[in-house]
Amino acid sequence: MARIDLDLAHAYRPNPREDSDYALLPLTMSFRDGGAYALLGPSGCGKTTMLNIMSGLLVPSQGSVKFDGVDVTRATPQQRNIAQVFQFPVIYDTMTVAENLAFPLRNRKVPEEQIKKRVGEIAEMLDMSGQLNQRAAGLAADAKQKISLGRGLVRPDVSAVLFDEPLTVIDPHLKWQLRRKLKQIHHELKLTLIYVTHDQVEALTFAEEVVVMTRGRAVQTGSADALFERPRHTFVGHFIGSPGMNFLPATVSGGALRVADRPLALPPGRAMPDGELKLGVRPEYVVKTAPGDPAALPFTVTLVQDIGTHWMLTARIGEHTLKARLNPASRAPQVGEEIWLQVMGTHTCLYLNDELVEA
Amino acid sequence: MQLSLDQISKKVGAEQWLYDMSLAPRSGEVTVLLGATQAGKTSLMRIMAGLDVPTQGKVLVNQADVTGMPVRERNVAMVYQQFINYPSLRVADNIASPLKLRGEKDIERKVRGLAERLHIDMFLDRYPAELSGGQQQRVALARALAKGAPLMLLDEPLVNLDYKLREELREELTQLFAAGDSTVIYATTEPGEALLLGGYTAVMDGGELLQYGPTAEVFHAPQSLRVARAFSDPPMNLVPALPAAQGLQLAGGPALALKLPEAPAQRLASFTAGVRGSALRVTAREGDVALPGKVELAEISGSDTFVHVATAVGELVAQLTGVHYFDLGAPVTLYLDPAQVYVFDAEGALLLAPRRSHGAY
Numbered sequence: 265m266a267r268i269d270l271d272l273a274h275a276y277r278p279n280p281r282e283d284s285d286y287a288l289l290p291l292t293m294s295f296r297d298g299g300a301y302a303l304l305g306p307s308g309c310g311k312t313t314m315l316n317i318m319s320g321l322l323v324p325s326q327g328s329v330k331f332d333g334v335d336v337t338r339a340t341p342q343q344r345n346i347a348q349v350f351q352f353p354v355i356y357d358t359m360t361v362a363e364n365l366a367f368p369l370r371n372r373k374v375p376e377e378q379i380k381k382r383v384g385e386i387a388e389m390l391d392m393s394g395q396l397n398q399r400a401a402g403l404a405a406d407a408k409q410k411i412s413l414g415r416g417l418v419r420p421d422v423s424a425v426l427f428d429e430p431l432t433v434i435d436p437h438l439k440w441q442l443r444r445k446l447k448q449i450h451h452e453l454k455l456t457l458i459y460v461t462h463d464q465v466e467a468l469t470f471a472e473e474v475v476v477m478t479r480g481r482a483v484q485t486g487s488a489d490a491l492f493e494r495p496r497h498t499f500v501g502h503f504i505g506s507p508g509m510n511f512l513p514a515t516v517s518g519g520a521l522r523v524a525d526r527p528l529a530l531p532p533g534r535a536m537p538d539g540e541l542k543l544g545v546r547p548e549y550v551v552k553t554a555p556g557d558p559a560a561l562p563f564t565v566t567l568v569q570d571i572g573t574h575w576m577l578t579a580r581i582g583e584h585t586l587k588a589r590l591n592p593a594s595r596a597p598q599v600g601e602e603i604w605l606q607v608m609g610t611h612t613c614l615y616l617n618d619e620l621v622e623a
Numbered sequence: 624m625q626l627s628l629d630q631i632s633k634k635v636g637a638e639q640w641l642y643d644m645s646l647a648p649r650s651g652e653v654t655v656l657l658g659a660t661q662a663g664k665t666s667l668m669r670i671m672a673g674l675d676v677p678t679q680g681k682v683l684v685n686q687a688d689v690t691g692m693p694v695r696e697r698n699v700a701m702v703y704q705q706f707i708n709y710p711s712l713r714v715a716d717n718i719a720s721p722l723k724l725r726g727e728k729d730i731e732r733k734v735r736g737l738a739e740r741l742h743i744d745m746f747l748d749r750y751p752a753e754l755s756g757g758q759q760q761r762v763a764l765a766r767a768l769a770k771g772a773p774l775m776l777l778d779e780p781l782v783n784l785d786y787k788l789r790e791e792l793r794e795e796l797t798q799l800f801a802a803g804d805s806t807v808i809y810a811t812t813e814p815g816e817a818l819l820l821g822g823y824t825a826v827m828d829g830g831e832l833l834q835y836g837p838t839a840e841v842f843h844a845p846q847s848l849r850v851a852r853a854f855s856d857p858p859m860n861l862v863p864a865l866p867a868a869q870g871l872q873l874a875g876g877p878a879l880a881l882k883l884p885e886a887p888a889q890r891l892a893s894f895t896a897g898v899r900g901s902a903l904r905v906t907a908r909e910g911d912v913a914l915p916g917k918v919e920l921a922e923i924s925g926s927d928t929f930v931h932v933a934t935a936v937g938e939l940v941a942q943l944t945g946v947h948y949f950d951l952g953a954p955v956t957l958y959l960d961p962a963q964v965y966v967f968d969a970e971g972a973l974l975l976a977p978r979r980s981h982g983a984y
Contacts, residue, residue, distance in 0.1 A: 306785045307755070440931065444920040448951060462785050468923035468946070488923045492946045503787060505925040548926060548944055570839040571818045573901040573942065589926075589944075592979075 265456050266423035268295040272327025272337075274313055280325075287313045289480045290327070295424075297332075298454045300447075302467035305477035305503070312428065314477070315460045319426050320344045331423050347425045349416035351432045353408035357401040361392055364400055365414045372419065386414045389449055406434045410442070417449055424456040431466060443469050464504055476500045492546075493611065498618040501544050507576075510550070510586045512607065514541040514614065524581045528608055529558035542615040547576075549611040550588035552603055559608040565597045579605065624685055624773040624806055625650045626671060631680030633666055640666045643680070644832035646825060648808060653800050653822030655838060656810040658853055662827040664810040668776045671808060673697045684774075700772035700805075702764050702780050708751040714738070714762050715747040721770035737765045740795045742788070757784045761792070768799060775805045779812070793819055814856040818842060826850045843979060848895060848971035857900045857929050857940040859965070864894040871896065871966065876936035877912045879961040883975060890968040897965035900929065900942035902977075903957045911958040914939065921949040932957055 273280075273290040280286050288310045295301055303311040316322040317329060320341040328337045336344050347368070355364050365383045374382075387393045390410050395403070400411060409430065416425050431439050447470060450457055461467050467474045468488040475485045476499070483497040484490075495501035501509030514523045516536040521528050523543050530536060553560045563579035563586060570576075575590040577597060588605060590597075597603050614621045626648055633641040641663050648654035656664040669675040670682060673694040682690045689697065700721075708717050715734050722730045738744040741761040743754075751759050764780055780796075781789045797820055800807050811817060817824050817838055824838040826845075834841055834850045845851040851859045864871040870881035871894050883891065907913065916934030923929075928947040932939050932955055941957050949955060966975040 306787060307757075440920065440922055440929075443922060444931070444951075447920060451951065464786070465922055465924045468925060469921070488925070489946045489948070492925050506786070506790060508787070546926075569819060569821060570842075571815070572839075572842050573899070576819070 265297050265454070266331040267297040267333075268318060268424060268456070268458075269293075269330040269333075270295075270314075270317070270327070272317065272324040272329065274310075274317060274322070274324045274326075283480070286480045288317075288324070291482055293475070293482060293485070295456060295458060298456055300450045300457045300459070300470060300472045302459045302461060302471035302474045303477060304461060304464060304467040304474050306462055308479075309477040310480040311460045311462075311475075311477050314482075315426055315428060315458065318424070318458065319346050319348055345421065345423045347416045347419060347422045349412050349425065349427045349430045351429045353405070353412045353433070355400050355408055355411045355415065358399070360397050360399055361387070361403075361411055362396040364411050365396075365418050368415055368419050382418055382420065386418050389417075389452070390414050390445060406438050406442075409433055413442070413446070417453065417455065420453070422455065424458055427457070427459040429461055430459075431461075431463075439466075446470055464506075468504075476503060478503070494620065495544070495613065496620045498542060498544065498615050501546075501613065505546055505548075507547055507587050509544045509546050509613075510607075511615070512543045512545075512581070512584050512586065514543040515539075516541060523561060523607070524584055526561055526581075527558075528561060531608065531610075536614060536621065537616070539616060541621070542618070543607065544613040544615055545586075545607045545609075546611060547587040547589045549609060550586065550590075551606045551609075552588075552590060552594070552597070553606045555604045557604055557606060560604040560606040562602055563605050565599050565601045565603060568596050568599060570596070579603070625683075626774060626806060627683040627686075628667075628670070628677075629681040629683060631670060631677035631682065633670065633675070634678045640830055641670075641677070642831045645680075646832060646835060648806055648825070649823050650806050651804045653797075653807040653809055653820055654835075655817040655820050655822065655824040656808060656827060657812075657814065657817045657824050658827035659812055661829075662853075663830040664827055665778055666830075667827070668701070668778055668808060668810060671774070672699050672701050672776055674701075697774075698772050699774045699776060700767040700770040701776040702767045702778065708759055708762050708766070710751055712750075713747070714743065714749055714751065714754070717751065717762050718747075718765045718769050721766060733769065734765075737768055740799065741765050741792060757788065760784065764792075771803065771805065773805055775807045777807065777809045779810055781816075797821070814842075814854050817854070824854070826853050828853050844973065844976045845965070846973050848897070848967045851897050851965065851967070851973075855899060857942060860898040860900065860903070860937075860939045862896045862898070862936045864896045864966075866891055866894070870961070873936050876914060876934070879912060879964060881961055881964065881966065881975065883966065886968065886974060890970065890972070890974070893969045894974070895967040895971065897967060898939070898959060898963065899965075900940045902963035903939060903941035903959055905930075905941070905943065905947075905955060905957065907956075907958045908960065911960055914957040914959060916955060916957065918949040918951060918953045918955050920951065921947060923947075930955070 271292045274288040275286045305311050317324050328335050362383055366379050369379045387396055459470055473485055475482050478499045484500045491500055491504045512523050516538050521530045561581055563581050565579050567578035574592050575596050577588040577590055579586050628646045630645050632643045658664055670677050676691050681688055718734045719730050743761045821838050824841045825835040826833045828849050834846050842854055863874040867878045870879050872878045914934045916932040919931040919933055921928050921930045923946055928943045930941045963977045968974045
């Protein structure tokens with residue numbers, strides 16, 4: 265196991281000049297030994313580039329990769345002692361489940377006695393003990409992918425295990441079981457795990473720390489809680505949560521806040537620099553309130569959806585739209601109705617140039 | 624246009640793909656076909672489109688029998704999961720093709736408008752092969768929308784896209800559907816997507832049409848266990864139960880005080896209690912029953928946390944708003960208001976659904 269330090273940038277074309285020439289903009293980042301990390305972002309955000317640089321499939325165009333302080337920038341995946349799990353099962357169909365799991369160990373000339381013990385442990389963790397002598401060929405896609413996971417996890421001495429969207433082929437109903445397995449395994453084996461996904465549930469459930477990426481930048485690294493409660497960048501607010509955070513234009517002038525051209529009370533003791541800001545509030549924290557509430561603004565209801573567990577409200581103020589998840593036991597607002605919605609509270613964030621202004 | 628399927632079924636070789644069903648999707652509205660893969664959604668759509676002929680039964684359009692009429696003689700737009708574009712035409716011309724065919728005016732503005740709504744306006748001058756899969760899919764979708772056909776069939780149109788993009792496009796589509804007067808049939812495997820699309824929902828399972836009605840109504844009053852299973856995410860928690868003095872007794876757990884409706888004795892011999900994840904809480908209120916257990920996993924989506932808990936009545940999944948952490952194996956007690964419980968009879972038919980305090984329908 266290893267601590268991984270990145271201090272690098274990557275462009276697939278020579279002589280990058282603008283930000284858009286980079287697949288990964290210059291960054292420094294550390295992955296703790298034994299930590300569980302997810303790289304999360306939409307396609308094209310740079311997460312796979314970052315994973316490939318860590319695994320050694322790609323040499324960054326500038327900077328270095330260090331494992332436990334040793335520069336491995338130009339080392340191969342084998343030299344780095346990395347295990348990898350891909351989107352689709354990579355297994356030998358003609359071998360049994362046990363032989364498949366043992367393969368990475370046999371390759372490294374581990375004594376048979378140890379192999380048997382370790383394969384037994386991994387099979388037990390993955391609920392595959394009963395299938396050890398079965399040929400892989402006859403198994404369903406999710407069982408095959410479980411073997412791939414097992415092969416990635418079977419060597420106790422790896423620097424890190426890297427996963428590239430490993431649950432893509434898994435039936436939705438089985439996904440949560442494998443997420444649970446991965447979490448348990450991390451708990452038991454204490455391996456450094458790095459997991460690439462565009463699926464927020466997967467990332468937030470699996471990882472202790474999630475690296476949220478967009479356009480070649482890692483905009484925030486944090487726990488699920490931090491990403492939800494205190495997004496450091498408007499992109500994180502938008503990307504985490506479904507629907508994401510609402511943003512309304514705000515102006516501070518002489519210490520007074522105006523949002524969507526109306527005054528709004530700042531919480532006591534929360535001073536803000538003068539300038540153009542964005543107010544961010546999650547749909548989960550918007551509350552219906554009494555007209556004239558100084559922490560609220562008047563909205564016109566444009567859509568009310570019964571999403572089963574809540575009312576999903578879409579409302580307008582001027583040309584700005586806001587979504588709110590309201591209590592299902594409350595009366596549903598009517599389309600066209602004017603209602604006051606509290607948008608300023610302890611969960612409200614303010615952004616200057618898309619970066620969070622700390623309270 | 625009014626499409627009606629009159630007692631249709633479909634058999635291929637010895638296999639029954641669709642069992643006898645009748646369905647008249649509400650004209651000018653969205654009807655969601657909701658079901659898992661293999662439920663029969665695509666088979667049904669192919670019959671609606673005229674790509675396939677039912678083994679039995681009739682397809683009617685505005686009361687006229689069109690069974691067996693080939694697809695090119697019908698005015699239908701269809702988008703498949705595997706999208707199809709004209710490879711030799713630029714994106715703009717791909718979208719414009721149905722408009723040109725109809726000799727419409729103002730084509731450029733209409734094409735741009737649709738492209739903007741589907742977030743592909745920056746690709747109008749490119750060829751489909753230069754785009755990613757998801758972008759090509761949106762081009763096919765834009766062309767289907769441009770066609771403005773009275774019947775629009777969309778088979779999981781957003782399935783391969785990133786979830787944020789899916790969220791945005793779903794919203795754009797909902798607005799486009801509402802603004803147009805096409806009858807839209809939209810197949811999906813996701814209960815959440817059906818709820819966001821609204822309109823009407825037809826729940827399918829194993830080639831059978833189980834229930835059709837306004838989407839929220841089907842969700843809140845699933846007529847059978849099978850509908851409840853198909854139309855819940857996370858899956859509805861189902862617990863076997865037996866009659867008790869004041870209501871019913873959960874197998875291995877507490878009794879629930881409930882007033883069950885009058886029904887023939889055999890229907891009341893045994894029950895299944897259904898509890899939606901959102902009805903389970905980790906803080907108690909007056910009148911709740913307690914279900915202690917151990918955490919198996921907390922899945923975090925951001926907006927919600929889904930806590931899987933092993934309890935005496937089996938594994939339960941609770942849906943909590945926001946981000947919550949639970950250690951694997953940690954003790955936790957779930958609380959439930961008995962009034963939030965669905966009760967299904969011995970045959971799996973709905974006996975009792977939670978009363979909705981705001982009376983939405």
